[in-house]
């Protein structure tokens with residue numbers, strides 16, 4: 001699933017391509033992917049130009065000159081690919097051949113025709129969507145009201161991080177990290193990697209973790225998010241289409257999907273366990289479960 005760093009990669013790429021350009025037409029083959037009233041589409045989407053591309057958690061906000069915003073969620077398998085008339089191209093999101101292949105293809109759900117090229121919203125599993133909403137209403141939608149602070153904003157200090165975790169002091173740390181109401185956009189990969197780096201067992205209760213380890217966790221969480229953005233998430237530029245080797249979300253992972261392999265720190269075999277309903281990767285030696293301080 002595209003996580004925060006991948007969605008941020010999409011945002012940055014589209015920010016270079018779309019602002020100042022006009023949407024001339026739209027087509028969609030799947031109502032759930034584009035659940036918008038045709039009258040609203042004609043009035044507020046077609047003919048609109050893109051002002052900016054923003055992101056909140058894993059939701060992309062393509063803001064239009066008509067005071068409407070195209071709110072886009074990539075969900076499990078979504079990706080956005082822009083192909084320009086002058087040969088410029090950009091694609092990012094879920095890594096499949098559609099990032100680099102001919103479009104539209106079987107996974108294309110929405111096609112936005114623009115004055116300078118075409119934006120394809122591809123989504124194999126059809127869980128994603130593009131909703132046209134008045135820009136002023138976007139902060140009021142249920143998701144925006146509930147979602148926690150952005151971890152990459154300057155305002156997200158250690159004090160804020162700790163205060164957010166302690167809204168659920170008796171819960172296990174991994175469940176709290178994955179709770180989008182506590183912090184926005186932390187997915188399974190980033191929870192496992194940051195807990196490993198901070199040597200914290202994912203089933204530790206928040207209130208049982210030392211201040212020292214929480215500080216390391218804060219630092220490592222931001223570091224792994226930034227590293228992933230720096231690596232470009234999964235884009236058409238790093239998508240490898242050879243011998244079935246697909247572009248991956250996190251090729252630099254130290255524990256994620258490394259079960260059965262030796263820990264990079266101590267050599268102990270990495271285990272896959274189930275925590276908070278999610279497959280969870282740990283080094284049983286580096287990450288001890290300690291109850292009570």
Ligand SMILES: [Zn+2]
Nearest residue numbers: 263266283286
């Ligand atoms: Zn280890």
